[in-house]
Amino acid sequence: MCTIILCFVILVLFITNNSVVISGASCGLMLWYNNVVPVLLPFMLLSNIMVSRTGRHTNKTSYAIIITLFLGIFCGYPLGAKTASDFVKRGNISKLTGNILIPLCNNSSPMFIAGYIVHILLNDQITFPFAMLAIYIPYLTFVVLALLIYKIVQDKYTKYYDGISVKFHRHIKHSPENISASNEPDIIMDSVTQITYVGIYIMICSIIIEFIKYIPGLPLDKLALLSGITEITNGTHIVSTCNVFSEQIKTALVMAFTSFGGISAILQTNKVISHSGLSILSYIIIKTICAVGTFYITLLLI
Numbered sequence: 001m002c003t004i005i006l007c008f009v010i011l012v013l014f015i016t017n018n019s020v021v022i023s024g025a026s027c028g029l030m031l032w033y034n035n036v037v038p039v040l041l042p043f044m045l046l047s048n049i050m051v052s053r054t055g056r057h058t059n060k061t062s063y064a065i066i067i068t069l070f071l072g073i074f075c076g077y078p079l080g081a082k083t084a085s086d087f088v089k090r091g092n093i094s095k096l097t098g099n100i101l102i103p104l105c106n107n108s109s110p111m112f113i114a115g116y117i118v119h120i121l122l123n124d125q126i127t128f129p130f131a132m133l134a135i136y137i138p139y140l141t142f143v144v145l146a147l148l149i150y151k152i153v154q155d156k157y158t159k160y161y162d163g164i165s166v167k168f169h170r171h172i173k174h175s176p177e178n179i180s181a182s183n184e185p186d187i188i189m190d191s192v193t194q195i196t197y198v199g200i201y202i203m204i205c206s207i208i209i210e211f212i213k214y215i216p217g218l219p220l221d222k223l224a225l226l227s228g229i230t231e232i233t234n235g236t237h238i239v240s241t242c243n244v245f246s247e248q249i250k251t252a253l254v255m256a257f258t259s260f261g262g263i264s265a266i267l268q269t270n271k272v273i274s275h276s277g278l279s280i281l282s283y284i285i286i287k288t289i290c291a292v293g294t295f296y297i298t299l300l301l302i
Helices: 002-016 018-052 060-075 079-090 095-105 110-121 128-160 162-172 187-213 220-230 232-240 247-260 262-272 280-301
Strands: none
Touching: 002 018, 018 060, 018 079, 018 187, 018 232, 060 079, 060 095, 079 095, 079 262, 095 128, 095 280, 110 128, 110 232, 110 247, 128 247, 128 280, 187 220, 187 232, 187 262, 220 232, 220 247, 220 262, 232 247, 232 262, 247 262, 247 280, 262 280
16 A cells, blocks of 8 residues: 555656656666666676576686676676676575675776766876775775684684584585576576666666755755765766865765765666575675775875
């Protein structure tokens, strides 16, 4: 009943503000068509091919981790999460490994950071290597801490509970699925479906940003912060043009929102990891903590 009421309210809101909806939808779809599809779709095809050929490699876990990190870090949202999810579903990596990997490898691509964030928005006030370090230092710190905690827990179980240790390892190790050639997904259709979902979420978040802009009496700093949390491209642009903040704070906020990725990226990630057992809640928590880390690293070093 609550869902029906909410949908009815949104429908009325859309009808009474159709120009805002059209403007937001057009902005989001053009962003998707001009910037996301040409860059992301070829890499989605490549990712699906690589995942489907995992069985030909003897060390499947190492291969899966390397491919996930490579495609995720260099190709941008949500390819890292999608690749990790595919490998978890196939049993090449455990759910624990997947949950550690996706915050690290599911980030903006270096091309986006160098071209749009550093050059266009920040006018080269910081360098590209500095931007990459500010974004990835918190994630690398998280990975190191996660591996140390895992090692401590593993050693504890191994030392005191040998029988339980075996059970523990079996629990965290995702059993491989026997995927026959006849059950292989249609690589092209799967890629087109995923890129379409990405476009839908970008469009929805662009509409939300347009509605945020029309909230009466909303201060500019709140508008900038809400936009940055919602969608990375439009949000960071609004933050970079907000004169309420000092240049140092604007730079740190742009970097933090770039690290976080926005609600749009979270929705995309949640879609591509569905049915894999990976946790979207832990992903959101880690992304939030790392974004705060990026903010303070940028603020302290610029």
